[in-house]
Amino acid sequence: MARAAGVSQATVSYVLNDNPNARVSEQTRERVREAAARLGYVPDASARTLRTGRSGLVLVPLAPARTGRLFQDFLDRFGDELGRHGFTLVQYGERHLKGVPAAKSWAALRPAAVLVDVTRLTKAAVDLLTSSGTRVVIGLADKPSPLVPVVVLDHEAVGACAARHLLGGGRSRLGAVVPREEGIDLMGEARLRGVRQVAPGAERIDLAFSEEEAARVAARADLPEGIFAYNDEYAMLLISALQDAGVRVPDDVAVVGADDLPIATLMRPRLTSVHFDPTATPGELAALLEEIVRGEREAGPGAVVDLYRPRIVVRDSA
Amino acid sequence: MARAAGVSQATVSYVLNDNPNARVSEQTRERVREAAARLGYVPDASARTLRTGRSGLVLVPLAPARTGRLFQDFLDRFGDELGRHGFTLVQYGERHLKGVPAAKSWAALRPAAVLVDVTRLTKAAVDLLTSSGTRVVIGLADKPSPLVPVVVLDHEAVGACAARHLLGGGRSRLGAVVPREEGIDLMGEARLRGVRQVAPGAERIDLAFSEEEAARVAARADLPEGIFAYNDEYAMLLISALQDAGVRVPDDVAVVGADDLPIATLMRPRLTSVHFDPTATPGELAALLEEIVRGEREAGPGAVVDLYRPRIVVRDSA
DNA sequence: TTGTATGCGTTATCAT
DNA sequence: ATGATAACGCATACAA
Numbered sequence: 227m228a229r230a231a232g233v234s235q236a237t238v239s240y241v242l243n244d245n246p247n248a249r250v251s252e253q254t255r256e257r258v259r260e261a262a263a264r265l266g267y268v269p270d271a272s273a274r275t276l277r278t279g280r281s282g283l284v285l286v287p288l289a290p291a292r293t294g295r296l297f298q299d300f301l302d303r304f305g306d307e308l309g310r311h312g313f314t315l316v317q318y319g320e321r322h323l324k325g326v327p328a329a330k331s332w333a334a335l336r337p338a339a340v341l342v343d344v345t346r347l348t349k350a351a352v353d354l355l356t357s358s359g360t361r362v363v364i365g366l367a368d369k370p371s372p373l374v375p376v377v378v379l380d381h382e383a384v385g386a387c388a389a390r391h392l393l394g395g396g397r398s399r400l401g402a403v404v405p406r407e408e409g410i411d412l413m414g415e416a417r418l419r420g421v422r423q424v425a426p427g428a429e430r431i432d433l434a435f436s437e438e439e440a441a442r443v444a445a446r447a448d449l450p451e452g453i454f455a456y457n458d459e460y461a462m463l464l465i466s467a468l469q470d471a472g473v474r475v476p477d478d479v480a481v482v483g484a485d486d487l488p489i490a491t492l493m494r495p496r497l498t499s500v501h502f503d504p505t506a507t508p509g510e511l512a513a514l515l516e517e518i519v520r521g522e523r524e525a526g527p528g529a530v531v532d533l534y535r536p537r538i539v540v541r542d543s544a
Numbered sequence: 545m546a547r548a549a550g551v552s553q554a555t556v557s558y559v560l561n562d563n564p565n566a567r568v569s570e571q572t573r574e575r576v577r578e579a580a581a582r583l584g585y586v587p588d589a590s591a592r593t594l595r596t597g598r599s600g601l602v603l604v605p606l607a608p609a610r611t612g613r614l615f616q617d618f619l620d621r622f623g624d625e626l627g628r629h630g631f632t633l634v635q636y637g638e639r640h641l642k643g644v645p646a647a648k649s650w651a652a653l654r655p656a657a658v659l660v661d662v663t664r665l666t667k668a669a670v671d672l673l674t675s676s677g678t679r680v681v682i683g684l685a686d687k688p689s690p691l692v693p694v695v696v697l698d699h700e701a702v703g704a705c706a707a708r709h710l711l712g713g714g715r716s717r718l719g720a721v722v723p724r725e726e727g728i729d730l731m732g733e734a735r736l737r738g739v740r741q742v743a744p745g746a747e748r749i750d751l752a753f754s755e756e757e758a759a760r761v762a763a764r765a766d767l768p769e770g771i772f773a774y775n776d777e778y779a780m781l782l783i784s785a786l787q788d789a790g791v792r793v794p795d796d797v798a799v800v801g802a803d804d805l806p807i808a809t810l811m812r813p814r815l816t817s818v819h820f821d822p823t824a825t826p827g828e829l830a831a832l833l834e835e836i837v838r839g840e841r842e843a844g845p846g847a848v849v850d851l852y853r854p855r856i857v858v859r860d861s862a
Numbered sequence: 863t864t865g866t867a868t869g870c871g872t873t874a875t876c877a878t
Numbered sequence: 879a880t881g882a883t884a885a886c887g888c889a890t891a892c893a894a
Binding site: 233234235236237240249250251254273275276277278279 | 879880881882883885886887888
């Protein structure tokens with residue numbers, strides 16, 4: 227490319243990167259740009275990565291389909307914002323590439339940052355990443371971590387929020403659904419803990435997403451007076467089963483969902499749900515991340531960014 | 545790394561890549577592996593990319609949250625399978641990085657393959673990619689393309705499938721919902737075309753996802769006898785509005801959704817929906833892609849892989 | 863069976 | 879104000 231423009235490689239680099247401490251005449255700049263356009267020249271990201279020791283990739287090793295709509299929306303916009311800062315968000319599910327530990331396949335890409343569930347992080351993994359150029363490893367968790375700074379989605383607060391509303395409505399015997407579904411069961415347990423912070427005796431109701439299971443629960447004689455159903459989908463499942471069993475909602479049993487899905491208002495009774503108000507915008511996070519990667523800012527273990535604040539949206543089901 | 549193992553770089557490369565035309569003693573192999581483990585050595589993907597001219601990345605430039613659950617599930621498993629073949633699926637939303645054409649930012653990563661909506665492809669973009677090392681550009685479309693091989697999700701077939709069922713049930717005046725929602729409006733129009741293939745006079749019903757809009761439609765005096773509501777969520781919205789307006793479903797108006805979501809069976813009446821049977825598995829596609837990238841197979845414009853076959857699941861709403 | 867040498871495209875440093 | 883050069887880590891042709 228350089229030879230084609232009649233200038234040196236260095237000059238090309240200066241021009242195309244708008245390098246501020248390079249002094250290049252406007253005439254030369256034009257010649258370089260012309261040649262680049264003519265040749266369809268595109269800078270090679272891998273060469274830059276090799277040279278600088280760090281890629282522009284921000285890794286998010288999560289199974290997209292399993293993270294839920296809320297976090298998926300967040301990632302979507304976060305990726306947009308990162309793009310504006312020159313990064314590329316890379317989302318991919320877990321692999322067991324010939325038994326290679328996940329952290330190694332992450333490190334191979336020399337990512338600028340990694341955002342991953344803390345349950346999948348070990349000290350060794352963090353060390354491997356940081357020693358191979360990654361500037362910051364951010365955990366995804368529901369509480370602070372001694373290992374890394376975290377982005378928090380506080381599931382206990384969600385359960386507590388729902389439970390407070392149910393108690394406030396005069397229901398004293400509570401229950402909380404814990405989905406029997408891989409990938410979200412842990413979140414279910416966290417939300418249950420939150421319910422129990424407010425209503426210590428709350429019952430755990432394990433439930434798979436099937437009408438048979440829901441019918442079995444609905445047929446019980448000793449149903450709690452109020453149930454936090456984990457999310458809106460499980461709430462719909464449960465309400466549907468309760469109605470089929472002749473149990474009145476909310477008269478006999480109050481039900482609260484979470485996520486405040488658009489379809490929540492379409493149910494009859496309309497679904498009372500825990501809504502998530504964003505507290506940190508993707509744009510702010512992207513800007514923060516850029517500062518950290520550029521070394522203008524430190525972020526150690528213990529640091530916390532809260533993503534959402536739960537808020538109850540009262541409709542008819544509770 | 546090489547010096548630490550007491551061997552040459554070349555030997556390290558041979559051993560770690562299981563290079564078949566290199567003959568290395570088992571003893572040396574062991575020494576290399578031991579040193580790699582001891583040092584926490586991780587090969588640098590960017591160096592490999594620079595050397596070979598092509599990365600292991602498979603780019604899917606789509607806004608994840610907007611592609612729908614079905615395709616998201618597909619991508620999720622496709623990514624897993626690609627991982628087994630040594631590729632990394634990279635999903636990211638559209639950027640407008642300082643006005644740089646999208647194809648340039650794709651080409652910068654020297655991806656092995658790109659899978660993208662054909663509406664975002666031009667001849668120039670395809671040429672740029674192929675000339676910079678990308679082995680195959682695959683379009684995502686609802687019909688064959690003269691530009692690239694495509695993966696098909698035939699929306700017209702979906703509409704036709706729903707319309708056939710409605711006609712077969714004795715409904716002759718049909719309507720089809722076209723969502724007024726960026727990103728899915730084009731799919732809505734394709735599904736409408738499919739309905740009209742079977743029922744030429746079918747009415748187009750534009751609808752935004754809001755209860756007010758749906759109520760307005762439901763209040764009409766001249767409702768069609770059968771409506772294909774685009775998908776299950778719009779079907780739920782519409783049915784809810786119809787019921788509020790005193791219109792009986794399916795007696796007065798039959799409604800068909802699509803996607804066959806788990807919650808479809810929770811509605812009352814239970815939702816009749818177009819289900820998607822996978823015809824090509826992610827595993828097959830990943831294997832196919834690997835063959836193409838390795839040059840063992842050609843894939844030119846016109847080639848088509850059909851992803852799903854639509855099938856009606858009859859319940860109570862139509 | 864193993865080592866040596868070369869070059870991929872970029873950027874930092876130093877020379878002109 | 880611009881050019882020359884080295885080095886990043888890896889894969890590969892070729893020498894030993």
